[in-house]
Amino acid sequence: MMLSQALFRATTLVLFCTAVFSHSFAQIDKEDAVRIIGNKDFVHLEEVGGIWTMVNGNGEPFIPLGMNHVGPLHRFASYNKEHWIEKIGGGIMKGRRVDFKSEGARTWLEIIAKDHKDYGFNTLSFHHPHVMPTDYCNELKLYYFGKLRMSHVHPKRVKQWSADKRFPDVFDPAWKQKLDYFVKAYTSRHRESKYLLGYSYEDLPAYTIYNLGKPIRSFEHHPWIMDILSRPGKTPGKRVWIGVLQSQYSSAAE
Structure with missing residues (x-):
């Protein structure tokens, strides 16, 4: 090799x-003849009548929809920076960079979630800072990818x-x-x-x-x-x- x-x-x-389904397996639910990949208590796949769809832990089918990128580049650009620092607060900036461990980072994620939902989206974009506090997406009811980056x-x-x-x-x-x-x-x-859709490594x-x-x-x-x-x-x-x-x-x- x-x-x-x-x-x-x-x-x-x-x-x-x-992978997306760390406990992945295929099974047949004999009661309603539904083919399942994943764990029914979390986001998983179901096939009914030859059609596959994503289903959440509450049994509700959905299609992940989101923006392409979410990041600090434009929101904290020179022409926006002071406005958003004041609006978000919570020590969002540490020097020239966003402090993703600050309380302000959670407030920013709340704003992001509202923006998404106002546009009819239900999923945080794949392209987001890997250090963004996505654990908070569960409270915000926003689907997301966990971003792994070792190197x-x-x-x-x-x-x-x-x-x-x-x-x-x-x-x-x-x-x-x-x-x-x-x-x-x-x-x-x-x-x-x-609300976890899966894990991504690097794009x-x-x-x-x-x-x-x-x-x-x-x-x-x-x-x-x-x-x-x-x-x-x-x-x-x-x-x-x-x-x-x-x-x-x-x-x-x-």
Whole structure:
């Protein structure tokens, strides 16, 4: 298996482990011949007469509808900032950034929920800050996605914003343990949510050399491979890479 495939599968594993229906199963309700995927006490899927629909924990079918983006960029732009700081209050801003742990962040989410419902929407947009206090969506009766982000998966963002400016070594047991702890801690906060639609990982998984933002004129390794090879010592990722090479070539000269 090529390393790029292994990396893709490692990432995909996160998606499957934190999928929409963490207790997913298909069953037949013999009383009314309804086929069900998920847990009837939470958001799930039901098929009746060959038609699938989403159904909430109260047995009410619904279609998730929402805006595309919700974020601080425009609401707290220079021409809006002072107005919304005064209107929202609660220490919403901390320096130049929104403090999503503040009481003001909850007030802002209340305003967002009202805006959505005024427009006939029932779901918080997928594109929202991953640190937004979405736990509060249950009180606001607003469907939402839980956004998991353990590390950046876009090369340019990795270089700009990751602590060590590199992709993680996903083959390192220590990293896997850290990931497992993170996912369990995050999902435990949302597992009883009646308005949770599922978990998302990242909407910009751009792994290739063409996403580095520079012209490619000759052969280059995959950005993730380059970062694994750049780490000092005999790392788990390097051992996997050597295994890939050994499976593809009979000698170093080849």
